[in-house]
Amino acid sequence: MIEFATLVNALDSTNKASLKKEAIIRFLTFAPEKDKLWFLALMTGKRPRRPISTKELKTWVLEITNIPEWLFVECYAAVGDLSETLALLLPPASEKINKSLSEWMEDILQLANASMAEKKAFVLTSWNRLNTIERFIFNKLLGGSFRLGVSSKGLINTIATHFQIEPSIVTHSIMGEWNSHDYAFDKLVRGEYSNTNLSKPYPFCLAYPIEKEVEELGLIAEWQCEYKWDGIRGQLIKRGDEIFIWSRGEELVTIQFPEITDALKKWKGSFVLDGEILAAKDGQILNFNELQKRINRKLISKTLREEVPIVVYLYDLLELDGKDLRSESLQNRRKLLEQLYQHNVGPTILLSPLISCENWADLRILQLASRELNSEGIMLKKKDSIYYVGRKKGGWWKWKVNPMTIDAVLIYAQKGSGRRSAHYTDYTFAVKDGDHLVSIAKAYSGLTDKEILEVSRYIRQNALEKFGPVRTVKPELVFEIAFEGIGYSKRHKSGVALRFPRILRWRRDKKAADIDTLENIKKLIT
């Protein structure tokens, strides 16, 4: 595992893209073929099922180290990563071993059918043969998410440079399903297996937030304007008679949306569509919180289907009857999309409506009111733009409505991870509910280092209670919290859930008496 450990260490210890690239290329040059494939699989989220739960790993570490549970919790809070916490707590290894990444992965795959005693023996023996960084990697391989300080896009670009091919070819080639047994790394990334695989989606074309005034974009007639919907961006693929639904996170979500599959079965032709999966009732798009109920469910019950009905708003057509349309202009693609839709009209899969405005001023009015439709703002797409890979400036812009803000008071604080473990950086905020305070949002610090220091000192001196790493604080410090959306939620004590809350600024000019009331906040829900 030495090449892989060196790579992880290098990626971990720098923020410079050039050094990361250097390290990845070194790995691609020297690592065994199968290790490269496993690396690619792990980095792009294609991992085997975890054979052992993290709860078990934790229990074994507590047994070995003999530290109390609460102290483990403190350590985890300071480190912020479970695999790393486990690796750091274990006593130094007394033996050594050198297995390649793929050998470790084969061992781990074997574990799926092993008894718990066998699993435990394997893990304990392995821990005792690995140093801290190897142990950390081993724990990551056993389960949990694998993030290495390099995005999959960064990795793809590096591979593309190394093999002197287009990044889009690499992206396309490694999406979908493949394994380390039957594939060769070079052939895979060069796309030599691609055509055989029906499920393969295209990389999504993404938009940058608009940085200037819309008026500076030129003639409005050159732009296709539509609402920016707040759902799950997805690709609907029908090739032959097979249907696949991919989310933007490159996950297959086909089984989670049976009504889309049913609708697509009736559609004629072979195609790849880009659209937004949304919850909707009676022609109205529902709050994102409704859609949330359907995410990450293995089984979609009939009740849930009726409670949260799904529609898809189509944005684009990427492939038709085997032909890749991405280098066609948006205008042409939209025309073909509309034609395809005309042959297949139904209640579930709809066209995302276009907005036609004579001038930017009219569009501004619609943009400001877009939240009333549960939309996040407006998408501006150049009519002559091709369907780019990833984010590219100029063709597509997202024009979001300003975030909503509230004033709330700090009530709980928790220490951050790593160097920040000496300071309180994770906060919970509350608003007024009658005579009481009710917690409304959790936010990690958006404060400067100096403010963190000051808030931390305040917390140390004004802590009312301690629950493990959490401190209850005298409610005095007021902060302005920004968020992107709001909806009713049964899971939250306040009855509402904020989407993407963050600290906008510390309102030193305000007192706890000035904070918002829950009643007023509920009025923001459409």
Added chain:
Amino acid sequence: MIQFTSKGIYCIPGKFYLEPWQPVDLAIITHGHADHARPGMKKYLCHHFTVGILKSRIGPDIQVEGLAYNQSIHINGVKISLHPAGHIIGSAQIRMEYKGKVTVFTGDYKLQDDGLSTPFEPVKCHELITESTFGLPIYRWESVEMQNQRLNAWIMHNQGYKKTSVFIGYSLGKSQRILNAVKDMGEIYVHYSIAKLNIAYSDAGINLPSYQIIDPTTDMKHLDGKIVLLPPALLDTQLLQKIPHVAYAICSGWMQIRGARRWRSADAGFAISDHADWNGLLQAVKESGAEKVYVTHGQTASFSKYLNEIGVEAEEVNTNYGEELSV
């Protein structure tokens, strides 16, 4: 014997303070770091090696008296002596004895022998006042040899790419330790703030390897492949950017954690600390034989809770030590 006041830790019969953060008549100082030795005291008492450091940091005219390790004096009937703390040069634990009862204040300390500071010596006492900067079991330092090997391997790697290896560490203690560790790896340049404190080491008779002072006004091209030592205050400044082919590493115990390495976004992080790790803290508490432990700064809540669970009565106290957010 001891009272924790808003000015600092007060020795009641002795009528003096231990490292106060507000002006008092007599302050006994464990070592020369800024959060422990503050300006404004009428008189300072510390180890001989710390005298020069205090004068250079606080002012040449301060009234300061030096003591040797294990030498005892009496103040208002309290017997006082200093004992090696192994933290940096001149760092001392303060032992106070009054009517047969012994209290020890550790200041900052480490059990590892860094090859420069006088190594830590356990002192028996009834009451121990200890730090706990790295008081969580995730902090376990590698041996000094291993740490030095890692520094040297990193320099070698950089030299392969003709890069300048820049180490960031406290100017007092950490820098001299790095200087000593990398002495055979090439030409060394240090920032003048470090050079100033190097003098305290040579005055104490400690031989440091030869180095040159970096001149920020000149072209830095000539630094390719060489070694540079800078204090943390220069981390986000122009100087670092002026060095054309730079790779820089932070040397600090916090670098034990990946999140911290990433947050500081250096090219490398080395978990090298002048503080005791978890096992070091526990060992120091056990070897002191103390019946009661006060925990002054760092992971005070966790460390004191753990001590209580293993049968050592402990309590956290609020002090102003260890208050900087940077490295």
